[in-house]
Amino acid sequence: MATDHRVAVRKLVEQGVLTEAQFEAVMGTLAADEQRPRGKIVAEIAAYIGAGLVFGGIALVIGSSWDGLSRGGQVAVLIAVSIGLVLGALALVGGPSQLFGRAAPGSRVRLAAALLALATGSIAGTVGTALDNGSTDAGKWAVLAGLAAAVLGYVAVPSVIGMLVCGVFSAAVIPSVLGDRTGVAEVWIGLGMLVVGGIWFALSRIGGFVETWLGYAIGVGISLIGALVVDVDDWWWAFLLSLLVAAVCFALFAQQRSTVLVVGGGLAVALATGQAVTEWTDSVLAAAVAVLVVGAVVLGIGAYLLTKAPKPAA
Structure with a gap:
């Protein structure tokens, strides 16, 4: 079966649909999928559920005491959450040396990408909260910060979820920058x-x-x-x-x-x-x-x- 896959994908390279680098990436992914034991799949699902519950728990804890915090306290909490998510992603991929296309595709890299996606939201929230003074500029800078974080996160750990996050923030950046300007x-x-x-x-x-x-x-x-x-x-x-x-x-x-x-x-x-x-x-x-x-x-x-x-x- 692996040989059949290799021949079929090689034809795409010969037709110019895929580059040689993309061919190697596809074959690496197919090989990884064929070798994944059932227990590892269950472990990955459990990891995603756990990450969602942890993030949800943090959100509930923050929400219950959010109004009682000063703006500085709110910003500090969001910064801590952002740093924690980024450090968790770094640990999963094996350190900074594995970023920017060097990390081998796999379950740990996918989970790291999910953490970076969550970090993008918290970074945007940090900037918006820090600049919130009743004007619309806070929202604009929050979206720009989110877009920058999303692009950096995707370049560091390329993934489907990273593309979706980049898509959301890139779609929001033009309306947020121009939408509230008079005369536009x-x-x-x-x-x-x-x-x-x-x-x-x-x-x-x-x-x-x-x-x-x-x-x-x-x-x-x-x-x-x-x-x-x-x-x-x-x-x-x-x-x-x-x-x-x-x-x-x-x-x-x-x-x-x-x-x-x-x-x-x-x-x-x-x-x-x-x-x-x-x-x-x-x-x-x-x-x-x-x-x-x-x-x-x-x-x-x-x-x-x-x-x-x-x-x-x-």
Whole structure:
């Protein structure tokens, strides 16, 4: 079975889908999964449950006495929690020398990534609490600190959960920085989110993440949210941005056959169609029917072309 896997993955390298480094990473992960005993799986599940309970217990203890603490005390508690989580992650991976791509993939590394994800939240909370003076600047700096911590945590220990945390904070950074500024229209927030989504697309295209499909999914999500934000301010901009997202998805799909891309492109087209019809007819029902009709027509054309396409030689 291992030989079959190696041959199949090697074909992806020959086709240019994977690099040699990615090939070795995939084979290492497959070998680790095949060798994992059942007891180790149970131990990993128990470790995640334990980590969640410990963090939940800390949150309950802090919550019960939070209002009685001064701001300095609150910041000190959050700093202690952040340091504890980071030190726990370091211990799991085997020390600082194992960070930044050197740690071998495994259950300990995955748990360390989860701890770093929790530390990102506590670091953002630390900055927000320290700067909280009744203004909106505290939230902005908290999000920026969270984004910096998330990126650093992912680079130190690349993981799926690290990608998700980076996605959440990168999606929040543009609205938090521009949303409360007077005179800034939603169109600029939407354009900013489209730029962030474009960064996710670009990094995913060059293989910058441990899971390319998830990088594309995050890019699609952020970009479409940006288009929806613009829709509040100017539907024409929203329509054009949605079509732009669709074009990017389909262009990338022509190079990499990722299901996420074609699904994201379809969603973007549906969103653009709904925005246009809603504006022209001022009817949600008409928009829904239009999306349904356009979808059925495109689906029929695509199915017809697929059935007429020449079959590959055996």
